[in-house]
Amino acid sequence: MAYSKFEKRFDFTTVTDRTGLDSTKWENIPIPGAKVEEGFSHIPMWVADMDFPTAPSVIAAIQARLAASPAMGYFNLEKTGFHEAIKGWQKRRNGVEIEDNDVISYENSVLGGVSNVIRTYTNEGDPVLLHSPTYIGFTGTVNAAKRKIILSELKQDAEGTYRMDFEDMEKKVVENNIKVAIFCNPHNPTGRVWEKEEIQAFVELMVKHGVHIISDEIWSDFIVGDQPFTPTQSVSELAKQNVAAMYACTKTFNLAGLVGAYSIIYNKETRDACRELAAQTHYNQPNVLSVHALVGAYNEGEEYVEELKKVIKSNQEHAYNVIQTWGGLVKTQKPQGTYVMFLDWTEFCEKRGKTMDEVLNKCVSVGVICQDGRPFHGPCHSRFNFACPHSSVVEAFDRLTKYVINAEW
Ligand SMILES: Cc1ncc(COP(=O)(O)O)c(C=O)c1O
Incomplete structure (x- = not known):
């Protein structure tokens, strides 16, 4: 489907009072x-x-799908352009070449994907490593899964930049026998964009102790300073094989209410294990308009x-x-x-x-x-x-x- 016939008009100035709506x-x-x-x-x-x-391209994509057919029946994700749109975005924006469509999985939300990986590799009561300050969604997700949060505090250096404390992380991973860590890249709420060397060191430390890494990269389209974004999986082959990355276009294009996200997992064993668990509830199914919104966002946004x-x-x-x-x-x-x-x-x-x-x-x-x-x-x-x-x-x-x-x- 082509979405190029839309007006390229962005409105970032009108103050729209959304009181009385559903916001x-x-x-x-x-x-x-x-x-x-x-x-x-x-x-x-x-x-x-x-x-x-x-973005106008998102509206155009939804309208195009509605115009093409008013039927909203069961649909084939392969036929929507979902994988191609993600591959194109990841290549153009992040320099990531995805060869095999199968490494991409639809996720109903980033937090749903995070929860699924946690539940794949831990049992109730098991510890999960998080950095503090912590995005509250992680806290809620780990608590809801009845896992135990172990915090490693980010320390501010002389310039005020938040840094990971490797000694503290190692001590906590070993003492608590941690098997899953959540990494937020870029980091909410501090706004930190991690450097390649920091990510490499983090991955090496976690893998050394058998920790599965979840890397939440929902904020990766918002790089506002000089530090470039480094996808966690891109830092080494070790990272590629040991990190489950979560992405979405919902934050970037203001589509949280439309729902939808995706994971990139290169390791087949991990991918299969996560998919098997997700399949048990049958809740992780895409919504046709949300998928077309992603295609419009990523292809022309x-x-x-x-x-x-x-x-x-x-x-x-x-x-x-x-x-x-x-x-x-x-x-x-x-x-x-x-x-x-x-x-x-x-x-x-x-x-x-x-x-x-x-x-x-x-x-x-x-x-x-x-x-x-x-x-x-x-x-x-x-x-x-x-x-x-x-x-x-x-x-x-x-x-x-x-x-x-x-x-x-
Ligand atoms: C780091 C991070 N992950 C996930 C989410 C939520 O994503 P989703 O609505 O897809 O679960 C947010 C929303 O603010 C976030 O900041």
Whole structure:
């Protein structure tokens, strides 16, 4: 199917209030009891979806499938262009050549794929290695599978860059007899894009101790700094054979509500074991419109992604620059990837005698709806989502400066 007849028009500037629709982000405030005061508009900067329309090529692909046939019966994934679209994207964007379609598996969601690998290689009560700060979805998934979370803290170096602690990881892997580790590349919530040498060392350490690696690369299309993205499986043959990689176009093209993801697993034994477990529930079946959306996104969505990244970068830079004017009260790093930023309020809380609950309530009171960092294992932190129009970011950080940082409250 050809999807080239669409207008190449991207809208990254219109502020669209999604209140009253079905949006999780606009219909909820994630801080219990927090309220937006009258006179302030809502600027939701929490759950990781975007306040932008998806790419025109995605809409065109869905429309083309609807126009081709109004029947939505059982369908053949091979005939949709799913594998070719993924192979093309991986080659053009990540330099990865996939020769065999069979290494790609549809996954109902990235977290579903993560859960499936965990359940393939561990039993209830078994430990799973995670880095902290931690994406809350991993915490929920490991807990729901009734496995035990073992955290290895990422340490900030002199420049504030988050680094893995290899000594700590090895100690924990050995002491707990860990058999599965989840790696997030790029890392949510810190925005870290891992260097090739770090990934190599991580893979070697895990494989040395017989640990299966799950590499969640859902954020790989959002590289906003100078550090290039290195697919975890690409660093060595060892990595290729020992890493199950998870991808999706849902984050990149704002399609989380349409659902869909995919795994790349080169090791046949691992792939078969994971597929066998997934088949037991029969829940891991693709949705025809979601698959056509992926084909439209990956075949003709590159220009959209390039424009989008410029907006995200300028939003994060604006926030970073404003934070630098707050006299060191709040600390953060310019992200290398993702569209989130993790803010450390420790100094602010100490100097102003505030608790993190008070900070979060204050931010929300002026309409800046960010996310509590504590469930991400950031004790005095908040996470901000910058996938919104630049004008919203400017307004949000003006309000934080005026009402949270520079005011007595
Ligand atoms: C690192 C990471 N993995 C997975 C997900 C969720 O993906 P899915 O909805 O496909 O499970 C997110 C969403 O924010 C994420 O940040």
